[in-house]
Amino acid sequence: MASKSANVMARVEPEIKAQAEAVLDQLGLPVSVVINSLYRQIIMNNGLPFSLTIPTKLPVRDQMSAAQFDAMMEKGLIQAQAGNGMDLDEAFEQIMTRTAK
Numbered sequence: 001m002a003s004k005s006a007n008v009m010a011r012v013e014p015e016i017k018a019q020a021e022a023v024l025d026q027l028g029l030p031v032s033v034v035i036n037s038l039y040r041q042i043i044m045n046n047g048l049p050f051s052l053t054i055p056t057k058l059p060v061r062d063q064m065s066a067a068q069f070d071a072m073m074e075k076g077l078i079q080a081q082a083g084n085g086m087d088l089d090e091a092f093e094q095i096m097t098r099t100a101k
Contacts, residue, residue: 004032004036008035015074015075019067019068019071022067023067058095058098058099059072
């Protein structure tokens, strides 16, 4: 096996990093192993080993883990505390537009 001497540096959102590392800890996988595996899959697939898509449906609570739900709620709370909200009528209009698709 080749010597591992190259470093990878990336800037990510702290909460995303923490959530991902918590999952990897539960799986017993170091981040370096996951990155190395991803790079190998990129090489083998000559591209990303998964598709990048925008979900057509809004997330459903029953399909989220507790950590995903908590992260979504925390993000909303932070936005609300910062005043980055919208009035109720505008919010309902957006919901109706998205669910009509």
